[in-house]
Amino acid sequence: MLVNMPPRARTQKKLGSICELQTVSLKSPLGVIHISCCREGIHTIELKPDYKECGCGCVCADDQLKLFPECVSCVAWLKAYFKDPNSTHTLPLPYIHHPILQGGSWTACVLRTLQSKVCVGEVVSYAHLAQLAGRPRAARAVGGAMRKNPVPLLIPCHRVCLSSGVAGHYMGCRGDHLKLWLLEHEKNNTSQ
Structure with missing residues (x-):
């Protein structure tokens, strides 16, 4: 199809x-x-x-x-x-050739950190991801980096949630239905 x-x-x-x-x-x-x-x-x-x-x-x-x-x-x-x-x-991760990831910007740092340190079935808060990326007080900036992610799924921004446990928006969609579906998909397949 x-x-x-x-x-x-x-x-x-x-x-x-x-x-x-x-x-x-x-x-x-x-x-x-x-x-x-x-x-x-x-x-x-x-x-x-x-x-x-x-x-x-x-x-x-x-x-x-x-x-x-x-x-x-x-x-x-x-x-x-x-x-x-x-x-x-x-599987080898496909190489990403996008300008956002070609330099040493904060966004590139956050996206690379997310890709390398948050595994299938794991969830991390914006604040914790900021800490992992080396700037513990930059949780809002992590949110900005997530919005700029050019390759969702390859760089799993759906695994980043609010500290309160609420999933939050995903890929510009109102509501959290896509993010929740992906997290549930990973959770169901991780527990098998």
Whole structure:
């Protein structure tokens, strides 16, 4: 059930050079996921929630010969994540080629810390993530970094919640339904 194939090609200027981008879309249990990548790596992941279309697994076209290798890797990683989040430990994480993560900014530091220190099935507060990233009093700034995350799921911003235990918003959506679904998905598969 491919949504958009063959991948669209376009160019985007990144870090002073021009990247030729491909975009591929696949259906997931949460809706359609759009992946944008170049030969160097993944640029963005966008989730378009659609609860009427929810199903099991993650479906993409079998003909992936035209896709860049990192895009194929990302599709495989996402399929594995939706089947069993723990299985992603055995897969290489697709390389992310987005300007936010190319430098030494606070946002890059927070996103890298989240990606490396908060595992499947774990939840961390904004304040605790600020502490892990080396600035214990920067919980609000962590929230800003989460809003700038270009590759949700690969960098698991859904695992960051309020200190009160409330999940909070996710990917600009009002309410916490997407975040709660992802956390429950990880919890159910972690306890098996």
